[in-house]
Amino acid sequence: MKVLQVIDQAFRTTVEEQDDTILWLTQSMRGAGGDLQVLLSGHGVHYAVLNQRQPPLVLGTWKQSQPAELVRDLTNLTESGVPVYAVREDLEERGLAGLPLQAGVELVSRAGLVELYEQVDQIWQW
Amino acid sequence: MSDLKTLTFAFMDPPFESERTVTFFRLLDAALERGASVRVFAYEGAVALAFARQAPHGNAVHGRDAAEEDHPLTREWIRALQEKAAAKELGFEWINCGLCVDERGVNDVIDGCGRGGPPDLWRYASDAFNTLTIGTR
Numbered sequence: 001m002k003v004l005q006v007i008d009q010a011f012r013t014t015v016e017e018q019d020d021t022i023l024w025l026t027q028s029m030r031g032a033g034g035d036l037q038v039l040l041s042g043h044g045v046h047y048a049v050l051n052q053r054q055p056p057l058v059l060g061t062w063k064q065s066q067p068a069e070l071v072r073d074l075t076n077l078t079e080s081g082v083p084v085y086a087v088r089e090d091l092e093e094r095g096l097a098g099l100p101l102q103a104g105v106e107l108v109s110r111a112g113l114v115e116l117y118e119q120v121d122q123i124w125q126w
Numbered sequence: 127m128s129d130l131k132t133l134t135f136a137f138m139d140p141p142f143e144s145e146r147t148v149t150f151f152r153l154l155d156a157a158l159e160r161g162a163s164v165r166v167f168a169y170e171g172a173v174a175l176a177f178a179r180q181a182p183h184g185n186a187v188h189g190r191d192a193a194e195e196d197h198p199l200t201r202e203w204i205r206a207l208q209e210k211a212a213a214k215e216l217g218f219e220w221i222n223c224g225l226c227v228d229e230r231g232v233n234d235v236i237d238g239c240g241r242g243g244p245p246d247l248w249r250y251a252s253d254a255f256n257t258l259t260i261g262t263r
Binding site: 001003009012013021022025028029031032033034122124125126 | 257259
């Protein structure tokens with residue numbers, strides 16, 4: 001079974017969880033033998049052009065020591081063989097089209113989504 | 127091999143915050159009604175749905191004490207669906223993401239709800255006819 005994980009919300013609880021929970025879920029299931037792909041759409045395309053670690057949260061004397069490392073997490077996914085796609089038009093609409101993509105991230109057009117969807121058995125929209 | 131009579135659900139919302147939670151439970155009930163066994167992977171806030179210490183309360187604005195108010199509790203909804211599945215000789219499995227449970231301190235869950243992780247979601251999904259994921263917003 002092949003599953004496409006669709007992430008269209010960016011930075012959802014990334015401060016508290018110190019990761020993106022769906023990227024984490026994908027990586028964990030990949031470790032269990034899952035055949036997965038990731039599609040970054042909507043605000044999720046911000047992940048495709050990230051180039052730094054999330055700044056740590058500071059509240060009074062409390063300072064976060066391990067903020068999210070989404071660049072690392074995406075890299076781990078692509079290096080483990082998980083294809084990661086980003087929707088070209090969603091990058092353009094957000095003024096992100098001119099920024100360098102993270103290594104391993106492939107662009108897909110909205111029209112190309114049909115073909116992408118047809119390549120998998122299930123689509124999990126998060 | 128996919129089981130045509132089993133549906134998997136992955137859900138992320140906590141109790142008492144969103145209409146998605148009620149809709150999710152309605153979908154579970156409808157699945158059982160149509161003769162499908164159900165497997166649930168509760169992720170993030172959804173692990174609190176099975177928290178055993180949920181307690182009903184009265185409501186002074188409504189002018190009702192706790193018994194009269196009969197406040198809905200998701201742990202009781204899960205119990206009711208477990209009973210419905212048993213009566214129809216269908217499966218009803220529920221696994222909470224263990225790390226999500228720990229970070230929220232909701233370890234005390236009702237009987238029939240277990241602890242696991244993403245490999246369980248993958249196993250559930252691999253065995254099921256189809257999977258519905260409902261992410262939080």
